[in-house]
Amino acid sequence: MASSFKAFFNSPVGPKTTHFWGPVANWGFVAAGLADMNKPPEMISGNMTGAMCVYSLLFMRFAWMVQPRNYLLLACHASNETVQLYQLSRWAKGQGYLLDKKEEASPQ
Numbered sequence: 107m108a109s110s111f112k113a114f115f116n117s118p119v120g121p122k123t124t125h126f127w128g129p130v131a132n133w134g135f136v137a138a139g140l141a142d143m144n145k146p147p148e149m150i151s152g153n154m155t156g157a158m159c160v161y162s163l164l165f166m167r168f169a170w171m172v173q174p175r176n177y178l179l180l181a182c183h184a185s186n187e188t189v190q191l192y193q194l195s196r197w198a199k200g201q202g203y204l205l206d207k208k209e210e211a212s213p214q
Contacts, residue, residue, distance in 0.1 A: 118174050129178040132165075136182065139189035147200030155194045162187040 119125040135158065142150070162183040169179035198204045 119176060119178070125172075125174070125176050126178065129176065129182045132179070132182045132186070135162075136185045136189055139186065139193060142193065143189075147196045150193055150197040150200070152194070152197045152201070155190055155197060158190045159187060159194060162190060 114120050115122065121127070139158075166180055166183045166187065169176040169183060195204065
């Protein structure tokens with residue numbers, strides 16, 4: 107057990123590197139997005155949420171292309187992308203850009 111921990115600790119993606127601490131810090135974006143899910147859609151910034159979506163997409167690509175591959179960073183930004191896309195959909199519905207299926211089906 108001690109040797110496997112030591113191997114992880116000294117690995118190129120272990121806690122001695124930014125490959126570990128960068129993703130750990132970025133989980134804060136995911137936590138903040140999850141905490142904002144109960145806030146009203148009027149409080150969501152469409153510009154900032156869109157920027158966060160682009161940011162996460164770019165860093166998912168980076169995490170995949172960097173050597174050694176940073177799966178922790180990839181998972182972090184994939185989670186953030188999911189949360190931010192949900193927030194963006196809430197914002198778009200609040201702004202009237204997306205209609206609920208109930209509203210689409212009702213005759214006017």
